[in-house]
Every structure is written in C-alpha cells, then in structure tokens.
Amino acid sequence: MENKIGISQDVIDGFITEASNEIQKEKLTKSLKGVAALTTERTYDYISVQDDGYYFYEEDASHEKKAFFVPIDRSLSSIESTPVKSSVSENVYKLQNIATPFAQVDLPDGIGGRQYIVKRGSYISTSATIAAPSQVSRDSGENAYTYTGFMAGANSADMGLMYDSNVGIGSAEQGWKPTIQINGITTNSSLISPYNQVQASNAYMAGSQVTFYAWYNYEKKIRMKVDGTAICADLGCGRSADTPLTTIVTSNTAYDIQPSSFQKWKVLAVVTGDDIGKNKSVFSNIKVDGVAVPSSAFPTPDEDGATVTRDANNNVTITVTGK
Structure with a gap:
C-alpha cells in the first residue's frame, strides 16, 4: 500500500472494504452468469475518483492485493497548461458539447465520430472492438480514445479507453487504458508522476474486444466498468501474460442524477489534438438496461474527419481518418 495523500487509516480501511466488497459482488455476478473466463485467473481493479486524488485497489491474477492513494495535480487541469500527449485533454469534452453535427463545424481541437443513443434506462452496455496499432496514428500532439458516456442536464461523463x-x-507494447472524465474534469491524466497512468504498465490488448458498462446513477454515483483482456496480470506487469481484466471506476461524489434530467447516451471514437490521425471502433450488442436498442433510438451521427456507419443489427462503426 502507498498513501501519497496522507489520508487517515479509517478512510483507507473504508475504501479497501468498499473495493473488496464490490469486487466480491463482481465475482459472484460472473459466477452466476457462468462466465467462461472464470476458469482463468482474472485481475480486478477498483478505482474511486476523489476530490483529493485517486484511490486505487487491485486484486491481481496471482491473488496479490495492492492499494494506492495518490494526488491529482489540479494545476494540469486546463488545456493551455497541459501537454496534450500526457493528458486526457478537455478537448474531448469540448468536442462532445458541440451543439451542431461535426460535419457542420470546424473542430480545431480534435476529430472523430459520435453516435448518440436516445433511450432512457439506468445503464448502457456495449461490446467494442478497439483499434489495433495499425488502425491508430498520432504524434506528440494527439491522443486516441474510444468510449461511451451520457448527457444528463448539467452533467456529462465520458468513460472508456485511451x-x-x-x-x-x-x-x-501498445494497448488501451481506462480513462474517465466527469463534467469536463479529467482524472488519470492529471495524476502526479509516476502515477499518471492508472494501471501503470498494464493495458487492454490493442485490437481486442472489450465490454463497456456505464451508469449515471449507481447508488447515486457515476460508474464505469470495462471487461476485457489485458496484456499483463497486474498493474506493474510483473507477469506478462494475456489476462482477463475487470476495471471498475466510480465517482466519490454522489451526483444522484435523476432519470428526469437524463438526455442521451453516446459512443465515440476520437483523436484529439490536430485535424490528423486515425482511430477505429466497432460498437456492437448495444443495450440499455440489458435490452437491445431499437433503430429508432439512433439519430443521425456526428462526423468530423470520420465516418460513422450503422448496419441492420445496429452495430456502429466509427472510422477516424483525418481531414
């Protein structure tokens, strides 16, 4: 355990109890569903986004347990002062709050495709085939993201992978790491080095399929879960082996977003920075509250340097090619 914030032992004990309990619930849920991956050791990460920092807990595939309590450097929260390469840029947040379709505006801060899903429900789930290294291109001024999220009145969250x-x-190696942005405030991008990457050397395999889950009110909190395959068995990559990984990220703040303020879900693939770069994501099996979303729930997508297509099964492919 590392406590870089100086929080009390009571707070530490409370978080570890919460994290352990949530992971046990997740294990039980997977067991009841007969998840085949349970025959293989799985790593579980539980992360709470706090006002004073990031609380991280891991039970890895070797049954070792780790906890980190690390500060967020708020001085890195603005676009102007944050190098784009090392941050989940607020450009992403700007990109998502453009009122008109991407095709009708010039986005100097990034390019991408966005598909809104207008369907009420407590959570969205979708499988996503994330880009292989050959499908991603970026330089020091760009980052690629694949994610889901929601808009609900004054609240907006972007939750997925970088x-x-x-x-x-x-x-x-190359891979995809969890990231979450709530109301324009980035998380792991602003962590003080060497904790600026939530899962250190570990990441979800590039070119693989992951499953996203997003809630706007999970016991009053905003929450994301990602199921997939990681390149390592733990955050330090002490054992380099393809390993099932479940990551749960939750807000410490109880936003208590009500259904009456909920507007829509969204899935995106973007490249921030300049008007160049590549990315590709295929979202399939899109469901709200476990029920397949009908075609009528998909409005015209937004495109800027990207193409968004939807097939007869409502699979959404977003291909970012640049301008």
Missing part, C-alpha cells in the same frame, strides 16, 4: 503506445515490459 490508446498508449508505451505499455508492457520495457514499455515496448
């Missing part, structure tokens, strides 16, 4: 080309042993 591409990282320096993961694995010796930082020689």
Whole structure:
C-alpha cells in the first residue's frame, strides 16, 4: 500500500472494504452468469475518483492485493497548461458539447465520430472492438480514445479507453487504458508522476474486444466498468501474460442524477489534438438496461474527419481518418 495523500487509516480501511466488497459482488455476478473466463485467473481493479486524488485497489491474477492513494495535480487541469500527449485533454469534452453535427463545424481541437443513443434506462452496455496499432496514428500532439458516456442536464461523463503506445515490459507494447472524465474534469491524466497512468504498465490488448458498462446513477454515483483482456496480470506487469481484466471506476461524489434530467447516451471514437490521425471502433450488442436498442433510438451521427456507419443489427462503426 502507498498513501501519497496522507489520508487517515479509517478512510483507507473504508475504501479497501468498499473495493473488496464490490469486487466480491463482481465475482459472484460472473459466477452466476457462468462466465467462461472464470476458469482463468482474472485481475480486478477498483478505482474511486476523489476530490483529493485517486484511490486505487487491485486484486491481481496471482491473488496479490495492492492499494494506492495518490494526488491529482489540479494545476494540469486546463488545456493551455497541459501537454496534450500526457493528458486526457478537455478537448474531448469540448468536442462532445458541440451543439451542431461535426460535419457542420470546424473542430480545431480534435476529430472523430459520435453516435448518440436516445433511450432512457439506468445503464448502457456495449461490446467494442478497439483499434489495433495499425488502425491508430498520432504524434506528440494527439491522443486516441474510444468510449461511451451520457448527457444528463448539467452533467456529462465520458468513460472508456485511451490508446498508449508505451505499455508492457520495457514499455515496448501498445494497448488501451481506462480513462474517465466527469463534467469536463479529467482524472488519470492529471495524476502526479509516476502515477499518471492508472494501471501503470498494464493495458487492454490493442485490437481486442472489450465490454463497456456505464451508469449515471449507481447508488447515486457515476460508474464505469470495462471487461476485457489485458496484456499483463497486474498493474506493474510483473507477469506478462494475456489476462482477463475487470476495471471498475466510480465517482466519490454522489451526483444522484435523476432519470428526469437524463438526455442521451453516446459512443465515440476520437483523436484529439490536430485535424490528423486515425482511430477505429466497432460498437456492437448495444443495450440499455440489458435490452437491445431499437433503430429508432439512433439519430443521425456526428462526423468530423470520420465516418460513422450503422448496419441492420445496429452495430456502429466509427472510422477516424483525418481531414
């Protein structure tokens, strides 16, 4: 355990109890559903986004337990003072709050495709085939993201994965790391080094399929869960082996968003920074409250340097090619 914030032992004990309980619930849920991956050891990460920092708890595939309590550097929260390469840029937030379709505006801060899903419900789930390294291109001024989220009155959340080309042993692999942004405030992007990457050397495999779950009110909190396959068995990549990984990220703040303020869900693939870069995501099996979303719930998508297509099964493919 590392406590870089100086929080009390009572707070530490409370968080670890919460994290352990939530992971046990997740294990039980997977067991009841007969998840085949239970025959393989799985890593579980539980993360709480706090006002004073990030609380991180992991039970890895070797049954080792780790906890970190690390500060967020709020001085890095603005676009102007944050190098885009090392941040989940607020450009993403700007991009999502454009009122008109991407095709009708010039987005100097990024490009991408967005599909809104107008269907009320407590949570959205979708499988997503995330881009392989050959499908992503970016330079020091760009980052690629694949994610889901929602808009509900004054509240908005973007929850998903960020591409990282320096993961694995010796930082020689590529993968996708969890990221979450609530009301325009980034999370892991603003963590003080060396904790600026939530899962250190670990990441979800590039080119693989993951499953996103997003809630706007999970016991009054905003919450994301990602199921997929990681390149390592723990955050430090002590064992480089393809390993099932479940990541749960929750807000510490109880937003208590009510259904009456909920507007719509969204799925996106974007590249922030300049008007160049590539990314690709295929969202399939899109459901709200476990029920397949009908075609009528998909309005015309937004495109800027990207193409968004939807097939007869309501699978959404977003291909970012640049301008």
